[in-house]
Amino acid sequence: MSAAVLALGTGAVTVSGCVWYVPAVADLRAGADRPVSRRLAAAGCVAGWSAAAAVTALLLLGAPAGLVLGPAAAGASASVLLRVRAALRLRRERAEDARCWSALAAVPPPVRPVPQRVFVRRAAAGLLSAAGAALALLTWGPSAGAGGLFALAVPAVLAGAALAVAWAAAARGRTARDPVLTAGPGEVRPGGARARGQ
DSSP states (O other), X not given: OOHHHHHHHHHHHHHHXXXXXXXXHHHHHHXXXXXXXXXXXXXXXXXXXXXXXXHHHHHHTTOOHHHHHHHHHHHHHHHHHHHXXXXXXXXXXXXXXXXXXXXXXXXXXXXXXXXXXXXXXXXXXXXXHHHHHHHHHHHHHHHHTOOHHHHHHHHHHHHHHHHHHHHHHHHHHHHSOOOOOOOOTTOBOTTSOBOOOO
């Protein structure tokens, strides 16, 4: 595979990764408004995709393989390290939340997926599939008799279907009502007080 084709595939995947690194940049810009674990995870995401962009640029410039592998290894290492730190921090944050809820003698509310995250996950999976299909068709399509229009139409259809499915899933998440924590007769309210029937 030539460097130009590899650069095209890497660039397509990097562009489709915007559904991950654009929200991550927003989390970093929010600063203290986001938990530390979320900011660490966002930093790992940005580090990984920045390395992918650097690799794409080096491939387009015709850099040797040794020079290309340097940013790739550095970005992957930084991304993994930050993600591990984010996971450890998230465990501590959840344990602290559980202690606070137990001190209030209440059950913590269930964790439900945020509609925006549902959209990002579904769209990311579909767009990555579309990028992979585009790379495969551009690489092996001409030898199999697939024209350029077909190589563009299939990824476009896959990307459109992925965005439609992601939008529908996020819309269902927005319309779903979260359970309201209420205390009936004889049940314990936060703080230990019991609800009395009227």
